[in-house]
Amino acid sequence: MHILLFNFFYKPNPDYQNMASGLRRRGHTVWLGFRSAEGDLQWHDGETFVGRQRGPGSVTGTVSRIPGLSHLLNRLLFLAFLFRIRGFIKQTSPQIVQLNPGSLNFPWVLKMFMPANIHFIFDIRHLNVGIRDDVVGRFREWLLVQDYWLHARFIYNHACFNHEHTAQLLLGKTWHKWATVVPVGLDEQFFTIVPENETAVSPVHPLQFIYVGAITRFRALETIFEAAQLARQQTDRFRVVLIGPDKTDGYYHRLVAQMGLEDLVYIKPPIPYHTVAPTMAAYDVGLAYIPDRRTWHYQPTIKVLEYRALGLPILSIDVPSHRELVEQEVNGLLVENTVESLAEGMIRYVIDRAFWSHCRENALTMRKGLSICDVARMYDEAVYQKLVRYQPETDKT
DSSP, X not given: OXXXXXXXXXXXXXXXXXHHHHHHHTTOEEEEEEEOTTSOEEEXXXXXXXXXXXXXXXXXXXXXXXXXXXXXXXHHHHHHHHHHHHHHHHHHOOSEEEEEOTTOSOTHHHHTTOOTTSEEEEEEOSSSTTOOSSHHHHHHHHXXXXXXXXXXXXXXXXXXXXXXHHHHHHHOTTGGGTEEEOOOOBOTHHHHOOOOOOGGGSTTSOEEEEEESOBOGGGTTHHHHHHHHHHTTTOOOEEEEEEXXXXXXXXXXXHHHHTTOTTTEEEEOOOOGGGHHHHHHTSSEEEEOOOSOGGGSSSOOHHHHHHHHHTOOEEEEOOHHHHTTOOBTTTEEEEOSSHHHHHHHHHHHXXXXXXXXXXXXXXXXXXXXXXXXXXXXXXXXXXXXXXXXXXXXXXXX
């Protein structure tokens, strides 16, 4: 089966890359599409680049200084970009086209009036994570939900979600008529590596909290720093390490210095995906912090899935989707999304090392999750084959 997977992110997370790898192991031809630094959409078959569509560009010169006209012309340039992609898809004629739309405008352009033998999947992996929680933000959320609903229900052949809560929010209780839920798959390392850090049992050892994710203002990471500052009033036997791309031009680095937390809080650059699991395993507690925005509560974050698979004790914000993975005082702590509650959770782990050991022992016996191969099999059997009535080759996993 020939499958196209693509999104419009310049720096996509490794999820689609992992999916492509798992599907190739099952004998499928998979081309992965992603944006280049120049804005082009480029396609890779796992070994080499097999296609490229020139990006939309933008208007320049005098016209670019006329707000209304420049906006309209930029929209037209983007539409032309989508039609170039559409032409590539039609020429390639794959059986499956799976699109993660993100904030893409006009996704209907790619699907409308295309040959019936090309099956399009609207893959909603996150729902409006970038929308502010105010009146304007709620209106934008409503508009986005309506747009996604229209595409998932009427325009694309099928929809996929990572969690049932998101599917039900968008399509209602009968979501299964138009969609399939396939959870996020993780690299096999997360299930095989055993955390070896036993020194946290010692009360004199600084307990190490790990947070992996993009360093952005929207994530409201100030809460973590303020919690560390508050916890310091009772103990300084801990360290908080954040690993991820800094998208704030150093704002949080400066904030850590201003708060006098340089000896407690460390912000480190991103690391290659294949080193994430062993890096996490060297820490004592996984921080599953999310901002206090309801649009983040529909499905568990990737990091809490990774912590659970690794067998790390977890300190998580108490939201419904995380309760599926964190059992209170069994393999972790669920706390309110306040500075005070997060600080109390930190202090509990740091001061009561017997409690940390209890959570760690349980977490190691409660490791679970889906691997890349598991998810590839689910997409293949539960989605692709049903759409094209295809009998796959022998599973090579």
